Amino acid sequence: MSVADMGLPVALVQLCATEDAELNRRQAEVWLERAMQPAPGRVKPRLVMLPEVWNAPYAADRFEAYAEPIPQPGANLVESPSPSLALVARIARRHGVAVIAGSIPEQGSHGRIYNTATLINPQGVLLAKHRKLHLFDVDVPGGICFRESDSLTAGHALTVLSGSGDPLGTGVEEPPALGLLICYDIRFPELALLMQQRHGCSLLAVPAAFNTTTGPRHWHLVMRARAVDTQCFVMACSSARPAGDGYPSYGHSLVVDPWGTVIAEAGEGEQLLDAELDLSQVGLARRAIPTSLQRRGDVYRLSEMKLTS
Template sequence: MTATAPMRVAAIQTVTGITLDDNLARADALIAEAARGGAELVLLPEYFCMMGRHETDKVAIREQDGDGPVQSFLADAARRHRVWLVGGTLPMWCNDDARVYNTSLAFDPHGRRVARYDKIHLFGFTKGTESYDESRTILAGKTPVAFDAPCGRVAMSVCYDLRFPELYRGLAGKNDVSLILMPAAFTYTTGQAHWEILLRARAIENQCYVLAAAQGGKHENGRRTWGHSMLVDPWGELMGVLPEGEGIVSGTVDPTRLAEVRQNLPALRHRVL
């Protein structure tokens, strides 16, 4: 699908807590604020619905595909606010009682689900007393996903996927992607080191916009996330950044800008491998 008109997009940054209802209420308020500001596509961060005290807490609220309070919330919010809404991630049922899929769902302005992406790459990191292993509670997805929106082809991804450029290159090469979505909960340590560099690299090498919605602050469960939600243009320029705390970053995906960058430097057409 080729973009025919500019589209206003927004990334929502949260500092998600441990209570599902409170988190959904805050998300709804921020979606409403983004919509009032003219956003037509809104992206929520990874784990927007809950960041529990324990990694296993997500298993307790996992939902069956097509049924559950978080999915109902997303569909209803998209319809009420008349936006394309991508729900960062929520825990979805898998055939393993101890794990979930970490799933990103996209809804159109009528509240119809248009895409589901299960996070493929699972984060693992150890440095001193800081240690993470998502594979203990998450089952990896297998299939890259993109969907069509008024701004063009939109590629879905989640957090640790950002470190694997082959995912995006495959999507961009096949589908002429206009926008990459990156909901995340980057740790403070890894975010400070690599977050902006990686986002700008993905935009530059795929000559498309990148919209990144992050968790950003000190959470009830004691975890600290990096934040710095941002929108990056196809030349790698930052169009807006929110360093920390709750809020919104917005901007426009402009097909004229996309065409200009790709015409001036036709790197995607120059691929030989």
């Protein structure tokens, strides 16, 4: 049975970063290779995903030390100056699989550091990169205090990859347009709605690292809400919760369908999460509850923003 006759098989890699950058890359390689050897009865994924900041500790004062240069879309990442993305690109090319390579700290120009997610095609070529638009600056009484803006610069563009020509090599009959966000970005519904309303997205990918303060309150709620808002699939890949000290990631990587139903969920620790996206559900949901056709443009509308691809 071909991929076109079934759903789109995907795999989310929920792993935990350490202080050792080389160890983080080795662990990512092990998990990505494991993803390409599915359990009996499962098919190999056509799209694999890593979490937010998977190559470094998630700590505002450490991002600069782990930052790597990331070239512009179109670059062959196998020869990239980023050792983390070069590793992922080699695996993508070895197995002929597309990878949403989570995010890593990016060394930008003029000393700027970004939290940047990337999309890599099955030939190891960079298709798109997204610099996190909304920096995680929060202070929850009795919970977490974190300020990404102490070290990071925010991005300035919405990032969408068109499905035209099937750049991800999914093999499905109607390849999805994919919107790329990073963690805190998902809390701003306008961004996801623009991706769906103006750019036809049917899949939202969210590398993330919610924590044990915000996760129990909002992780499932926000991911399911954005799926219902946009009638898209939402793939939310979290980092795993550390056994000892460190950023207390919530875990619980999710795949949510366009009806808001969680179709796959991980636990707290390191884990590979498999799912199959029945992309026909996007059209079914939008025909059954046609919110896109019922919006009141005479009363309210979304403004466009700069787009990258």
